[in-house]
Amino acid sequence: MTPLEISPEHVRDLLRRRQEIALVDVREEALYAQGHPLWAANVPLSRLELEVWERIPRRDTLVVVYGDAVAPAQRAHEVLVELGYTQVRLLLGGLDGWTASGGELFIDVNTPSKAFGELVESVRGTPSVSAPELRALLDAGKDVVVVDARRPDEFHTMSIPTATSVPGGELVLRIRELAADPATQVVVNCAGRTRSIIGAQSLINSGLPNPVAALRNGTIGWVLAGQDLDHSATAAAPARVEPAHREVARAGARAAAELAGVRFAPAADLTGPPPPGRTVYRFDVRSAAEYEAGHLPGFRHAPGGQLVQETDHHAPVRGARIVLADDDGVRAAMTGSWLAQMGWETWVVAEVGAAGRTERGWPVSPAPAPPGVPSVAPGELAGWLGEPAEGTVVVDVGAGRDYAAGHIPGAWHASRSRLAVALRRLPPADRLVLTSGDGLLARFATADLGRLTAIPAYALAGGTAGWRASGRPVETEPACYTETPLDRYRRPYEGTDNARSAMEAYLEWEYGLVAQLDRDGTHNFRVS
Template sequence: MRFPSPISASTAKAWLSDGQELALLDVREAGEFASGHPLFAASLPFGVLEAKLPVLVPSTACRIVFMDDGYSQRAERAAEIARGLGYQDVFFLDGGATGWQRSGLSLFEGVFVPSKAFGELVEQAFSVPHVSPEELNRWQREGRRLVLLDGRPPEEHHRMNIPGSICLPNGDLAYRASAIIPDPEIPVVVHCAGRTRSIIGAQILRDLGFPNPVFALENGTQGWTLAGLDLERGSDRAVEAVPDEECRATMRARARTLGEAWQVPFVDVATVNAWLSDGLRTTYVFDVRSDTEFRSHHIEGATHAPGGQLIQSTDHWVAVRRARIVLADDTGLRAVVVARYLKMMGLDCHVLAAAEDAWGDIVSPRPLCPAMPDLPRAPVPLPRDAIVLDVRPSIAYRSAHISGAQWVLRHQLGERLNHVDKTALVVLCADDSDVLGLVASDLRANGFCNLTELSGTAASWREAGLEVVSTPEQPSDAQALDFVFFTHDRHSGNLEAARRYLSWETGLVSRLDAAEHLELSRCLSRRTKPFAIAQQNEKRLSNVG
């Protein structure tokens, strides 16, 4: 068997633009990834490698480059594991992130960077109108009629929102917006927490031909806070209207019209099945409907990727550059809208033409993830000589953990337990079954044979008589590699953190090199405006305010 080979940063950079499939996978922890990574790298922490790799990279023929910090050897280990799972074309980045930067290439802080930069490009390309927080607040104080929509998922809306807004995720705008915008004259404002989903949501409504004056709220909830205005918290307002069958039939026809205008191709079941059985090419099948709809029924083996979030965080689902993407929903309309934006990002995106009753004919193989070991329950009370390893997120450990427990990441197990008696009782505390199983597998492979699991929560541990403590500063920020500090404080009242974040977001486009800019914008130049009414909107905007 050929062992994985190192490649240089310049080679990996060239591969990103050579027209062939490539997955550049960063196996550092989430916080490390957010501290700086190549633009088109996808995050796949080593702690969940075997569980998530088959989902992110479903084709074992896909070319993969693993990267890490350049000295922890996680990338080499990941490449060897991938080879063991059957992946054939596997490499690791020589020097990791450090080597990438040393080669004169840029690392981008933050998360979902391609989608964030794309949002800024969309604003420029379409001249998306915006309204400032101060102006919107003035409209509200004057009692002006308007529709204020939050384009984020319900859980984000519930956490905090612009006062009076109604949750309608961007991916559902084509499906439900008509129920909340019946008046063609009333202004519509879309907000999110920052910029991207405000911009994309506003432009989707314009794409769909709503004659209303439509605005993106400048800088979202962060801009609202920076303007000295109070947010609302705990809102459960949402647009939940379900179109009747007559409306759904109209949507199906409209999906075809828009697909033709926007050059979004439709594919049938036979084509999708042929693609899924093609061992030399990657095909993703995403269901872009809401959580409730997906749970009710869906294509076997399809991945749930709510449409608005798929645009907002594309690299979370699509790790393979040049892969094929198939989107499905009940009428095709939501899928066409989402596909329009993914195609403008340069992705090869298609919409499933089949009705729901034909979804069962699609043979979408489930990813072949390794079996996870079953562990016996830990005895309570715990023996004094037990080794308690807490493999939950660092912030959960800080909040509450078993007294004497060590917090550890999977890749640190060897150095932490190098001198430990391998016959000792090891108690694992985890809240993620994938992490638990992979840590247990590593320990067994290294000779530890007496492994147990302590399930439950801090509250249940206390009820069982175990001593639970909190250590707000341990692990330290430097040790908490899994936590994304980059985005942490911007929603907690830290105005300087919000300013830094917004400055980062608006500055992304200027940091793109020529190849990166071309990758994200080449299809924006081929955009179309199928509705004459969309051109009329510009004239109407000056009449508002």
């Protein structure tokens, strides 16, 4: 079957009219980050079977794909059709066709959210302080509270001195436990700009009487100013919120949500089957521990701050409906206020009693049954590895960073989408054993390998996790790559060893996003 194509102009028209569409980039993330349309979601061909059913749940969604020579759109079309998608189209001309027709390309990842944050600052004039100004306030012993709106693990890696970890979706609910005095200056930071801006503006929008500011350029700005960061910090907001604080936060969040156009309805109205022809994403925006203890059936976990920051990942179908739930009336409403301003049809479950949160633990992500391929248990693999040279070669097709953190001794790393190249670069072998984190991706890759070579290939039962669980060791060195991994883009704002030039270039890019939004014209953002 010859795949049907759709023009870039038609795609942009659908986006402007808020029609449901999933524009999917099937390249690896490092290539995706070099340039893509604003609303393109990255679902790599190498992981397409494992991710797409959850991320694009309605099989008759219009799915438009593009790729490159390594991850061809035609192959993505074949896989999607095999998985049951009925409205799959190729982007006419691919990325070249997009740009030739006047479409903008945006670099980096989670770009819609970052561009939206810049627009919020430009429209609302979100107050900010520079790194030297904040340093002077701290040195002078002024009454200032610094709150870090990133994930706790990011905060633990590096943080502003004296800062407390309060992920962005928790800020409105918990800030009064840290700054009960309305005279206390509150400064919100992240690694760069977006979560600082959205966090600070959330407090302002919810009616917090305190002076509030974003730390201009976050930890990047702090480092560029020549100031030292803390490492391994653990300070967090109190788990308990005073009832009076909760009530005023609820009122402020509700007002902000209603102003943005969020709609509220009882759980019974928002938890049934989706309307025909509509994609509905349902998210519980509380903490992981709260979600695990009990949540509404069918709701996935997405902490509010990260949902606003990574909307393109959590909800790749632009034009879909988003339904949010919490147990306090604060976090879902505040998160919803931002999603509505980003152009999403947003609903909040008005009341969620404990009796309704009947699902516990973590749901299994929907994925097709893996292909039936020969497998080997960890113990048997250990025996094979003890045989003479040229017997068994282990190939890890999992995430590059997971391989670097610990892999089966002697294992090579290869991308599933580049197995043909890997075969030319691996040492001679009588048999190949493929592994990945939990072994699922390895089974798909083993089936791929069977079409490329006559060398017997096996999937490791349980993957590298099963190998570890059997009590067998892993190593970090030597690390043997058939090619430099491209499955993850290294963010200029993460970690502690970023080049100064990369951080400066990243900030310069963010400053230019508002102008790029104007040129693109598909965003449908409306800052209230």
